[in-house]
Amino acid sequence: MANRAFDGWFNNISKRPALAVALSILWLVLISGVAFFWHLGSLGLIDETEPLFAEASRQMLVTGDWITPFFNGETRFDKPALIYWCQAIAYSIFGVNEWAVRLPSALAALGLISLALYTIQWYLAKEDYLEQKVRPTRRWLTAALGAAIMALNPEMIVWGRAGVSDMLLVGCMDSALLCFFLGYAQPSQSQVKARWYLAFYILIAGAILTKGPVGIVLPALIIAIFLLYVGKAKEVLREMRPVTGLLITLCLSLPWYVLVIWRNGENYINSFFGYHNVERFTSVVNSHSAPWYFYFIIVLLGFAPYSVYLPLAMARLKFWQRNYWRSQERSSQLGLFAFFWFITIFGFFTIAVTKLPSYVLPLMPAAAILVALLWSDIIKDKRNFSFGDASANADMGAFPVSTSSRTPLLFTGxxxxxxxxxxxxxxxxxxxxxxxxxxxxxxxxxxxxxxxxxxxxxxxxxxxxxxxxxxxxxxxxxxxxxxxxxxxxxxxxxxxxxxxxxxxxxLPLRELSAIAVQAQKPSEELVMVGFKKPTVVFYTRRPVTYVKVSSVAGKYIQDKAAKKAQPASVLVLAQPKKFPEMGLKRSDYENLGTSGAYELIRVPFKNG
Incomplete structure (x- = not known):
């Protein structure tokens, strides 16, 4: 009785589209609120990457230079400008704070998950239409589950709550892939097809402005492999109008690259295109090496606990049956598209020499779609009805697939x-x-x-x-x-x-940064020894000199004293054990504050 009432409720939703949309929005607010927005600004910035973006964006807002990113007085060419622009705009609305730093990532995640929920629901509705069946329970519940597992997994949560460029890239690039599929799956004469393709090109421009060439290379590779497999490459290329689309993408993304190269020349080209793109793919950068099986572990843990169902979700597709897939309606190929989306990104970064957990973040939405579609089979209604029999209620009974299909599911369970x-x-x-x-x-x-x-x-x-x-x-x-x-x-x-x-x-770094702001004399230098903590730059709003080796820091201070620098002192932030290594005795400096593992001192120059 409860099952019939539950399924009848979903049938009622299918008759009232406005209610279905409202409930979907509430569901998205709930899961995204928990995953991305809850306590978003309650925690301080986390060293070391997050404050690099936060401070570069603040510098853009303060200086009005929206072309060249700067951090701590030096150019920062690691990433293109879109993430900095988004954070700077958030600063102008909400003030310079942690909430504004992370808001672009959270919104990118929310936008992607919303589009994914729509895509899954649309795909299943289209499948119901082709099969002449009414399965509202399957359609709405699968879409809701897909959105939930896309939001509530470790990889999406970590980067959806971090003020860095990774989630903005995924939001643009993966939303572009979903827009491509929605355009690809439309009837040939549909006017909506061109709009989805246009959205695809605009979002690709956003991906290029967020992370560079990878924003177009990966989507192009995924789509090319998929179209070659289904034998529709020429047909779809005619539909997509790639020349026009490429012009749109370049008009939106290229101007900033032209301006930043015009202003910075070879320095930008060598740093961004050479070091941060070519070298990361072909050699180990910043000691980020890992064995070939690294991403198997990352996907297992980063998409946990749903990752155990990925092999079954892929096997369910029978992707090796090419003739079968080439004969299917385009709208029935979402699972196959998600499969190629997943394995292309996985393979691309497995081949790349530099390896980081965030590199496979773009495949997590594809993984969520694959698992959701696996569950769409499990929650199929026991009885299916033809269109027009809207008064009948489907019965959510036991698992409705064959016994042979239950064995691998039971094992995976x-x-x-x-x-x-x-x-x-x-x-x-x-x-x-x-x-x-x-x-x-x-x-x-x-x-x-x-x-x-x-x-x-x-x-x-x-x-x-x-x-x-x-x-x-x-x-x-x-x-x-x-x-x-x-x-x-x-x-x-x-x-x-x-x-x-x-x-x-x-917190200790924030507290000592606040003390430094109050205590620092005009033009007095702040030196951090032993660790490079960019949060100190963000929270002091001042340049910081970082010296890794204690003995080098001691020599640096002696040289400043010999040159009779003014003012005749320097602030030093370090762990207390570093001070003797710098050649400083307790009588050589003034303690300004101690917090956690750090101490802030003022070192007056002896011959000052």
Whole structure:
């Protein structure tokens, strides 16, 4: 009875499009609010990458120079300008704060997930139309689950809440891929087709302005492989009007590149195109090397706990049956498109020599679509009705596919249980694995908080619930148990842990930065020794001299004293153990403040 009432409710939604849209918006607000916007500005900036973007954007706003990014008095050519523009605009509206720094990433994630929910729902509605069936439960629930697992996974949350360029790139590039598919899947005479393709070209321009050539190379590679596989390359190229599209993309993205090269010349070309693009692909940059299987581990953990279903979701497609896929309607090929989207990005960055966890972030939405479509089979209605029989209610019964299909699903379900159990056990050992010289007491603090024990309990409870469902062969709720478990873990464990990390690792730097602003004399230099913490530049709003080696810092101060620099003192921010290594005795400096692992001192020049 409850199943019939539940499914009848979804049937009622299908008759009232406005209600369906309203509920979808509420669902997006809920999951995106938890994943990206909740406490977005409550934590300080995290060293080392986030404050680099934040300060460069602040410099743009302060100086009015919207062409060349600067950090700490030096040009910063790591990334193109779009992320800086977005953050600077957010500053002008909300002020210079952590919320504004991270808002572009959160909005990019929200926009991508919203478009993905629409795409999945549209795809299933089209499939229902082709099969002459009414399956509102399947359509709306699959779209909702797809959006949820796209939002609530570690990779999307980490970069959706960080004030860096990665999520903005993914928002532009992956939304462009979805727009391509929506245009590709439209009827040949549809006027909507051209609009989706136009959106594709505009978003590709955004991706190029966010990260450079990779913003067009990866989408072009994905689409080319997909079209060659389905045998529609020439046909689709005629539809897309690539010359016109390329002109639109270049008109939107090229002017900034022309201006920044005109202003900075060979320095920009060598730094951005040479070092940050070619060298990252062909050689190891900044010691970011990893074995060939690195991204298997990243996907397993970064898309956890849903990653265990990816092999089954891919096998479900039977992608090796090329003739079958070439005979299918375009609108029926979303799963195949997501498959090529996933493996192209995975393969591209596996080949690349420099490896970072964020590089495979663009494949996470494709992974979510693949798993969601796997679940669309699991939540198919037991009875299907032809169009026109709207009065009938479908029955959400047991798993409606063949027995042969249940065996791999059951096996994967138990792998899911094993993964959650492993996560539960691992949580009890987390405090012992934490070693951070910038937060030496954090492992004790996290152990005393009991948060890791709570995390272990959450994952263990999820594992027990999943095991009970599998024993009873109830597959439909399995994915939602994972979603709810992850949401609970984020709310009750991960977020409090982040506050503790901020308290121990970043708050001391903010407090000492505030003291430095109050104590610093005009033209007095601030030197940080031993660590490069860009947050100090952002929070002091002043240049900082970074010296890694203590003995070099001591010599630097002696040279300034010998030159009789004015004022006759320098501020030094470092760990107390660094001062003797610099040749400083306690009587040689004035303590201005101590917080966490750091101390701020003033060193007067002896011959000043």
């Amino acid at each position: 138990w792998v899911n249980v094993a993964l959650l159990s492993a996560l539960a056990v691992a949580m009890f050992y987390v405090p012992q694995l934490i070693k951070d010289p910038a937060a030496p007491n954090f492992h004790q603090l996290i152990e005393q908080s009991g948060l890791t024990v709570l995390g272990g309990v959450i994952w263990l409870l999820c594992a027990v619930v999943l095991a009970a469902l599998l024993v009873r062969r109830r597959y439909q709720p399995v994915l939602m148990v994972n979603v709810l478990g992850f949401a609970a873990f984020m709310v009750f464990v991960l977020t409090p842990c982040l506050f503790l990390i901020d308290q121990e690792r970043q």
